[in-house]
Amino acid sequence: MIAEKMIPFVQNNSAIRTMFEEGNRLKKQYGADKVYDFSLGNPSVPAPDCVREAIVDLANNEDPVILHGYMNNAGFEDVRETIAQSLNRRFGTDFSAKNLIMTVGAASGLNVILKTVLNPGEEVIVFAPYFLEYGAYVKNYDGKLVEISPDTETFQPDLEELERKITANTRAVIVNSPHNPTGVIYSEDTIKALAAILEKKQKEYGSVIYLISDEPYRELAYDGAEVPYLTKYYKNTVVGYSYSKSLSLPGERIGYLVIPDDLEDSETVIAAAGIANRILGSVNAPSLMQKVIARCVDAEVDVAAYDKNRLALYNGLTACGFQCIKPQGAFYLFVKSPVADEKEFCEAGKKYNILMVPGSSFACPGYVRLAYCVSYETIINSLPEFKKLAAEFSL
Numbered sequence: 001m002i003a004e005k006m007i008p009f010v011q012n013n014s015a016i017r018t019m020f021e022e023g024n025r026l027k028k029q030y031g032a033d034k035v036y037d038f039s040l041g042n043p044s045v046p047a048p049d050c051v052r053e054a055i056v057d058l059a060n061n062e063d064p065v066i067l068h069g070y071m072n073n074a075g076f077e078d079v080r081e082t083i084a085q086s087l088n089r090r091f092g093t094d095f096s097a098k099n100l101i102m103t104v105g106a107a108s109g110l111n112v113i114l115k116t117v118l119n120p121g122e123e124v125i126v127f128a129p130y131f132l133e134y135g136a137y138v139k140n141y142d143g144k145l146v147e148i149s150p151d152t153e154t155f156q157p158d159l160e161e162l163e164r165k166i167t168a169n170t171r172a173v174i175v176n177s178p179h180n181p182t183g184v185i186y187s188e189d190t191i192k193a194l195a196a197i198l199e200k201k202q203k204e205y206g207s208v209i210y211l212i213s214d215e216p217y218r219e220l221a222y223d224g225a226e227v228p229y230l231t232k233y234y235k236n237t238v239v240g241y242s243y244s245k246s247l248s249l250p251g252e253r254i255g256y257l258v259i260p261d262d263l264e265d266s267e268t269v270i271a272a273a274g275i276a277n278r279i280l281g282s283v284n285a286p287s288l289m290q291k292v293i294a295r296c297v298d299a300e301v302d303v304a305a306y307d308k309n310r311l312a313l314y315n316g317l318t319a320c321g322f323q324c325i326k327p328q329g330a331f332y333l334f335v336k337s338p339v340a341d342e343k344e345f346c347e348a349g350k351k352y353n354i355l356m357v358p359g360s361s362f363a364c365p366g367y368v369r370l371a372y373c374v375s376y377e378t379i380i381n382s383l384p385e386f387k388k389l390a391a392e393f394s395l
């Protein structure tokens, strides 16, 4: 007997599991190098050396009672201060340790802030396509997810629809840039226009509308693209960050929230978020990883490797006749399905051992997502197969 709320999640999970098992079956049958698995957003470049060096040094030299002990629910103060100073150097902000709460990755950070601010029935607005887990997180606190339709020309947020859909009941808007699944980066003009709408609506309703910036891909930006730091444009912004992609540490579950002083009633929100971290069951972010992050705060993964993959896949697919927006960041390509039902296209891809995720998994049917966090060889070897797939759809 499981809770009713869980039933749709269990049903949906079996679709994901089927895809995962299908990938494993194909790899067994044809060999891993003959399967072009673009389905998973798992980083393919290793964590930088400083991560291993920090782990070894901390394990050897740090007092184990402190290294593995409990601390403030928000995390070690020195770690939070180090990250705050790094943000200040990079983005001209003015944060200190108290503005940061270390979290168990971005997923946990989003849950912490939603638990902190959301009352049952209040609305959280998201822009399709979006990371479908947002829906689950909002449901965790009995909120209501409100979707804005995709702008399939640019995949920038449709701000006219946003303005129409904000109500007195809107508590938060989630944005994600660089974006999963399209790879677009929200421009500074977009952010300014978005901030102006939120300011206007807050005044109109006498409410507080939080802008939650989910940014695990911040560091994965190409061709020198700028990723605006949103706290500078709108004071009720909360940033959710993660090292899953920026340091290739998704299994280590480490990230943070930034709750600026400028945010309405900031001190209460910060205190409540620390408690939310605890009572959601995370208690605090992993202690060893917090200390590792402090030592690797300005380290980077080899973004050039993703960039090389991005160009090879984008150029290869467009040469075959596929249509997709050129990604500026993250490690995804969002390709227009040549048939309306993109699941049919995904099925056809499997004949050539190509695994893709249907856009309906991001509330945007008619498209497929390819995660190019794979080896460069996988991309190069997949291109002749994509050519055959394109021919099947007369491209």
Ligand code: PLP
Pocket: 041, 104, 105, 106, 107, 108, 131, 176, 180, 214, 216, 241, 242, 243, 244, 250, 255
């Ligand atoms: N938000 C987006 C847009 C993501 O793509 C992901 C993971 O892929 C997450 C949040 C969760 O990241 P984390 O592993 O840090 O919890």
